[in-house]
Amino acid sequence: MSIAITTQFICFTVLSLVVIIGAxxxxxxxxxxxxxxxxxxxxxxxxxxYLLLNASFVAAAQVLVYVGAVNVLIIFAIMLVNxxxxxxxxxxxxxxxxxxxxxxxxxxxxxxxxxLTNVWSLSSPQNSIGEESTxxxxxxxxSDYLLPFEVASxxxxxxxxxxxxxxxxxxxxxxxxxxxxxxxxxxxKSSEPLLTNKN
Amino acid sequence: MEYGLDLEYSFxxxxxxFGLSSEIAHIIWLPLPMLLVLVAAVVGVLVTVWLERKxxxxxQQRIGPEYAGALGVLQPIADGxxxxxxxxxxxxxxxxxxxxxxxILVLVPVILSWLIVPFGQxxxxxxxxxxxxxxxxxxxxxxxxxxMSGYASNNKYSLLGGLxxxxxxxxxxxxxxxxxxxxxxxTNSLSTVDIxxxxxxxxxxxxxxxxxxxxxxxxxxxxxxxxxxxxFDLPEAEEELVAGYQTEYAGMKFALFYLGSYINLxxxxxxxxxxxxxGWGFPIPVELIAxxxxxxxxxxxxxxxxxSIGIVMTVLKAYLLVFIAILLRxxxxxxxxxxxLDLGWKFLLPISLANLLITAGLKLxxxxxxxx
Numbered sequence: 001m002s003i004a005i006t007t008q009f010i011c012f013t014v015l016s017l018v019v020i021i022g023a024x025x026x027x028x029x030x031x032x033x034x035x036x037x038x039x040x041x042x043x044x045x046x047x048x049x050y051l052l053l054n055a056s057f058v059a060a061a062q063v064l065v066y067v068g069a070v071n072v073l074i075i076f077a078i079m080l081v082n083x084x085x086x087x088x089x090x091x092x093x094x095x096x097x098x099x100x101x102x103x104x105x106x107x108x109x110x111x112x113x114x115x116l117t118n119v120w121s122l123s124s125p126q127n128s129i130g131e132e133s134t135x136x137x138x139x140x141x142x143s144d145y146l147l148p149f150e151v152a153s154x155x156x157x158x159x160x161x162x163x164x165x166x167x168x169x170x171x172x173x174x175x176x177x178x179x180x181x182x183x184x185x186x187x188x189k190s191s192e193p194l195l196t197n198k199n
Numbered sequence: 200m201e202y203g204l205d206l207e208y209s210f211x212x213x214x215x216x217f218g219l220s221s222e223i224a225h226i227i228w229l230p231l232p233m234l235l236v237l238v239a240a241v242v243g244v245l246v247t248v249w250l251e252r253k254x255x256x257x258x259q260q261r262i263g264p265e266y267a268g269a270l271g272v273l274q275p276i277a278d279g280x281x282x283x284x285x286x287x288x289x290x291x292x293x294x295x296x297x298x299x300x301x302x303i304l305v306l307v308p309v310i311l312s313w314l315i316v317p318f319g320q321x322x323x324x325x326x327x328x329x330x331x332x333x334x335x336x337x338x339x340x341x342x343x344x345x346x347m348s349g350y351a352s353n354n355k356y357s358l359l360g361g362l363x364x365x366x367x368x369x370x371x372x373x374x375x376x377x378x379x380x381x382x383x384x385x386t387n388s389l390s391t392v393d394i395x396x397x398x399x400x401x402x403x404x405x406x407x408x409x410x411x412x413x414x415x416x417x418x419x420x421x422x423x424x425x426x427x428x429x430x431f432d433l434p435e436a437e438e439e440l441v442a443g444y445q446t447e448y449a450g451m452k453f454a455l456f457y458l459g460s461y462i463n464l465x466x467x468x469x470x471x472x473x474x475x476x477x478g479w480g481f482p483i484p485v486e487l488i489a490x491x492x493x494x495x496x497x498x499x500x501x502x503x504x505x506x507s508i509g510i511v512m513t514v515l516k517a518y519l520l521v522f523i524a525i526l527l528r529x530x531x532x533x534x535x536x537x538x539x540l541d542l543g544w545k546f547l548l549p550i551s552l553a554n555l556l557i558t559a560g561l562k563l564x565x566x567x568x569x570x571x
Contacts, residue, residue, distance in 0.1 A: 003222050033350060037297065040343050049506050060336040068339020069369070076345050077367055079358060129326030134389060 012052055018045040036078055040071040057134040207319065232324045236313045244461040246518075248275035251525050258529040283459070285450035293447060294351040301348025302448070302455035308337040308344075309463045315391050316469050319479050319509040323392070330390040331383065334470065335376050338425060342368045344381055345434070345444050348456075351445035360443025360502060363536060364434035371544035375421035377551035378414040380473050381558040382407060384568050395478030403482040408475040413554045415475045417547050419520075422467035424543070426460060429528040433536050464524060465517060472516035479509030 026035045043066040050059035052060040089094065141149050201221025207228055214224035255256055256263025289295050312334045317323035327333060342365040349361020383389055385407070386397045394503075398406050408415050424431040435443035445456050472478060481488075485505050495499055534542070562569040 003226065033297075037343070037347060044340075056327060059333070060332050064332075064336040064339050067343065068336065068372070071341050072339075072346070072365055072369060075343065076362065079346065079350055079362060134328060136542050 006050060011048070013049045015045045015052070018042070019049070032078055033075075036071065036075045037073065040067050043067045043071060055133060056131070057137060212446075216422060230562055236316075236324060237310065238464050240310065240313055240465065241458070244458055245275040245279070247461050247465060247521055248278065249516075250521065251528075254522065254525045256531045260527070262453055279454065282454035287450045287452065288447075290353065290447050290468075290514075294353065297347050297351035298447075298485070301344050301351055301444075302452045302459070304347060306345030306455045306462075308340040309459050309466060313462075314339045316466065317391050317395060317473065317478060318513050319506045320392065320396075322479075322506060322510065326390055326392050328390060330381055330388070330392075331394065331470075331474070332389050334466075335372070335379065339368075339372060340353045343344050348448070349444040353536040354447055356440045356442075357444050360434045360440045360446070362445060363440075364427065367427070367431065367433060367539060367543075371424040371547070372542055374417050374543065374547040374551040375425065377555050377556065378411070378418040378421070380556045381411055381414045381551075384555070384558055384562060385410065391473055391478075394456075395473055395480065398477045399480045399484065401442045402480065402484045402487075403477070406475065406477040406480070407472070411558070413550060415471070417551045417554065418474065418545060419471055420542075422471060423524060423527070424539070426464045426467055426524075428464060428524055430531040430534050431539060432528075432533060433539055436533060438551065464521060468517040468520035468524065471520050472513060476516045477512075479513045480542070481508055481512055518550040518561060 019042055022038045025038045026042060029035050029038070045060065047059040047062040047067070050056075055179060118126065210228050210231075211221060214227060215221060219227075247552060252271070252274060253263045264274035267273040267277050314324045315330050315333055317326070317448045333458060345364040345368075349357045349364070351357075352358070365425055382394060387551040388395045388397075394407075402423060427434050434440070439524065440446070445453060448456060485508060489495075558569065
């Protein structure tokens with residue numbers, strides 16, 4: 001075995017272990033903050049796996065989008081509402097756990113089946129494009145994948161408008177759940193005047 | 200390698216002369232440029248710290264450090280040694296693991312980004328195809344480290360500082376990436392080497408700053424904001440937040456933050472000089488001078504000379520920008536957090552978008568000036 005292949009094998013083993021253990025930690029850890037940080041680690045290791053597959057552009061995009069944007073926003077949100085309070089115990093927690101486990105196992109079996117039936121070996125390894133992949137991705141995005149690309153951006157736009165509507169409460173005059181008129185005061189505004197009026 | 204010094208090739212050939220296989224020669228070669236760049240980055244930090252002390256002193260009509268070495272040049276080393284031997288304190292109620300991992304996560308991406316900084320045609324660690332995009336991706340990891348240390352300190356000032364840092368770097372990353380994108384559009388490549396070569400045609404006249412003046416200003420503002428330099432040092436605003444996410448840190452962990460912020464400043468200055476100021480290019484193309492003096496461009500002596508000029512030019516341009524950043528720090532007041540976010544989202548983002556669109560239009564209209 002040459003040095004390059006050995007290095008690749010070691011990297012692959014370490015990255016896979018980090019992905020699996022990290023993902024288990026994300027699901028099983030009690031502390032939500034640890035879960036969020038571990039999720040970042042999992043995203044990073046997935047980017048590392050992309051790098052091993054010679055897909056450097058996808059790896060960098062993975063880091064930029066998932067670690068730099070999604071994960072930071074998740075952690076940001078957790079820290080903004082970081083109240084130390086015990087969550088209300090759910091009554092039918094056992095049946096819920098059974099259902100979610102069975103769904104996950106079904107998905108896992110589906111993935112295993114894909115893994116076993118698919119032919120993974122490339123016809124010729126010379127076909128890998130390596131550094132040129134950025135150009136190829138760009139070409140595909142603006143030709144045969146143009147419609148999915150645009151549809152995805154419309155989806156993101158819809159999500160953004162939805163978030164703005166939810167965040168700006170003055171858009172709606174009534175609370176959706178209770179039907180009561182919405183308090184349209186600013187959250188930051190103090191209920192008592194900070195300075196006494198001297199006129 | 201058709202042009203320029205190729206130290207790696209010569210080094211490998213040299214080792215092969217001793218009967219080593221090319222793989223072993225490659226492994227012996229690999230750590231050398233990394234070590235060199237690490238040392239260069241740390242020395243750069245020492246120089247910048249000294250400059251900061253001296254220039255701030257001059258701005259405030261003081262003398263500044265003067266006893267440690269001539270003109271106080273040893274002062275930053277004294278600072279570093281002090282931090283090195285200080286006690287490593289982890290507050291009792293802090294989260295030890297995250298508290299330690301935070302500074303590391305801040306420093307490592309910054310140092311990794313030096314991978315793509317070219318000091319000459321072949322004088323960089325790795326000419327990766329995704330080049331400048333790698334830096335944008337890596338710099339987006341930093342806020343996680345800041346949030347982590349802010350949270351782990353178990354201190355409200357730290358948490359607020361961490362949150363501010365994350366908000367700030369998310370907002371300023373977008374105009375930053377858009378202004379880089381305009382350059383990439385003109386270059387047809389993400390590689391930093393290609394970006395510099397595209398500016399090397401007519402010396403100072405072909406630098407990107409003339410074709411991308413708006414992009415240059417947007418990039419510089421965003422780079423300062425990403426480095427958390429004044430006027431954008433909201434995350435560690437002393438009057439409001441003690442020292443932001445660094446409040447609970449001492450000793451070497453604090454030094455990691457300190458190093459990280461200065462290495463980031465130098466890196467940003469280097470990248471501005473690469474993207475907009477012609478990188479290693481001399482204001483008058485070296486090839487023209489060689490031709491004028493009737494010197495063969497491929498002679499080893501000329502090659503070494505050109506490479507040294509390239510390194511000197513890169514460092515000179517970067518330190519000119521560092522000087523401007525330091526002057527800005529000591530002469531401008533801090534902006535408020537709402538002004539900061541307004542500037543990022545309502546001013547820089549539309550401007551950089553318009554800049555990108557105009558660049559694309561100009562590229563179609565004048566392909567010979569804006570890269571065909």
